[in-house]
Amino acid sequence: MPQEPRLTLAGVVKSYGAVKAIRHADFEVQPGQVHALVGENGAGKSTLIKIMAGATMPDAGSVTYDGQPVTIASTVHAIELGIATVYQEPQLFSELSVAENVFMGREMVTRGRVDWAAQNERVVSLLEALGLSAKLATATVGSLSVATQQQVSIAKALAGKCGILILDEPSAILTDAEIEVLFGIIRRLAEDGVAIVYISHRLDEVVKIADQVTVMRDGSTIGTFPIQDMSVRSIAELMVGEALSESSGPRTAPEGEPVLELKSLARSGSFHDVSLQLRSGEILGLYGLVGSGVAEIAECIYGLAKTSAGDIVIEGRAIAPRTPREAADAGIALLPANRKTEGMFSFQSIAFNVSIGHLRRLSRGKAFVDRRRERSVVRDLMKRLAVRASDENQPVGNLSGGNAQKVMLARQLVERPKLLLLAEPTQGVDIGAKEEIHRIITDLADNGTAVLVATSDLQEALRIADRLLIVRTGTIAAEFGPDARQVDVLAAAAGDRA
Numbered sequence: 001m002p003q004e005p006r007l008t009l010a011g012v013v014k015s016y017g018a019v020k021a022i023r024h025a026d027f028e029v030q031p032g033q034v035h036a037l038v039g040e041n042g043a044g045k046s047t048l049i050k051i052m053a054g055a056t057m058p059d060a061g062s063v064t065y066d067g068q069p070v071t072i073a074s075t076v077h078a079i080e081l082g083i084a085t086v087y088q089e090p091q092l093f094s095e096l097s098v099a100e101n102v103f104m105g106r107e108m109v110t111r112g113r114v115d116w117a118a119q120n121e122r123v124v125s126l127l128e129a130l131g132l133s134a135k136l137a138t139a140t141v142g143s144l145s146v147a148t149q150q151q152v153s154i155a156k157a158l159a160g161k162c163g164i165l166i167l168d169e170p171s172a173i174l175t176d177a178e179i180e181v182l183f184g185i186i187r188r189l190a191e192d193g194v195a196i197v198y199i200s201h202r203l204d205e206v207v208k209i210a211d212q213v214t215v216m217r218d219g220s221t222i223g224t225f226p227i228q229d230m231s232v233r234s235i236a237e238l239m240v241g242e243a244l245s246e247s248s249g250p251r252t253a254p255e256g257e258p259v260l261e262l263k264s265l266a267r268s269g270s271f272h273d274v275s276l277q278l279r280s281g282e283i284l285g286l287y288g289l290v291g292s293g294v295a296e297i298a299e300c301i302y303g304l305a306k307t308s309a310g311d312i313v314i315e316g317r318a319i320a321p322r323t324p325r326e327a328a329d330a331g332i333a334l335l336p337a338n339r340k341t342e343g344m345f346s347f348q349s350i351a352f353n354v355s356i357g358h359l360r361r362l363s364r365g366k367a368f369v370d371r372r373r374e375r376s377v378v379r380d381l382m383k384r385l386a387v388r389a390s391d392e393n394q395p396v397g398n399l400s401g402g403n404a405q406k407v408m409l410a411r412q413l414v415e416r417p418k419l420l421l422l423a424e425p426t427q428g429v430d431i432g433a434k435e436e437i438h439r440i441i442t443d444l445a446d447n448g449t450a451v452l453v454a455t456s457d458l459q460e461a462l463r464i465a466d467r468l469l470i471v472r473t474g475t476i477a478a479e480f481g482p483d484a485r486q487v488d489v490l491a492a493a494a495g496d497r498a
Contacts, residue, residue: 043377285465
């Protein structure tokens, strides 16, 4: 017999200023059901989840819980209703015990005191229900693996009333074995009547664990489908629609010896057996979903993280950069993914931000910065990269996101690199700035720079890369040329093995 839906969202609309995050969304999850929510980056999934979790309210539409109309006014209200959310990164206090984390903010109190014995007893029962050891109750969270911490987060969600459990990219940071453990927990919870909302980019996992799948595209729900009627490829086709990716036009394939070679490169827990070649003047794209290992590969090449196996070869010479300085000395430059936390000095001037990594070159007598030379170099780069600012003394924090990103790129070009690593080069910038940055990247390659673009933006990867390598579960799973179709790339990254 059909059950009453646990949660129903109908005709939901949400805008942030002129940006329509959700144009129209319908979503429904039943008790005991695992319901997957999928879509490309920017499709509206995160906003819809925030509405379910009470982190934001819709501009229009209705929400019902167990058949009753509700207005989820806050995250506290959502928890009181029985809606719990577990995020990709565990939201726990590493210095505290598992029991203390599970009951943080809702301690069991008897006669004005925390009843530690009762809390531990309840946590033990929760852990055992999830198939975990009772001994974990007193363990310090910081001593646990990431996978176990995530399981503790689920126990925390179940400690109170839990009718709906939202899992946001739960498998992105887990190994295959840990994912199987997670799936076992999900199945047990569903059997107990908990409604599971499962958000993931990994479509092969969605096909494996979900009962239903709802697809979002361009801010709207395209439809909801029984999982037995779907495949990785059919879901991918719904996510991207019929449109093919934009193309910047064919470029002449570069010839000559490789600038960069990776030979069976590995980093424990991040990626393994990664081999590739990149030639002078070539733009090579590394594309993967969240947790695929793409970002970690770029970090190891630049000396931000250590490898556990394999070789990095620059122009025929093996290197093992232990620091970014050593990587820079080898002719490698990196534009980091998060400019605000990984390189930008927002209160400092454009000139300071461009020259900070090149003081040896811009100094006079190795003691003082040659301000005249600095000004000349910075102004030239601002002109080349079309940085819109009053002058080189303007604080970077006062610039638009696109212009700030171009300043960060200018820093990498003070000394022309042999190899330019770009991690999410247009993340957080508007479409006009994105076009300009893509033009700059192409111009650099046309002038002989070897460019490696590590991105999770599929449109970007298809637009600018001469070749595209797909990274999945820490290794290269497929390769595409400039004529690749968007749906084929997405299907390969999401787990299609056809």
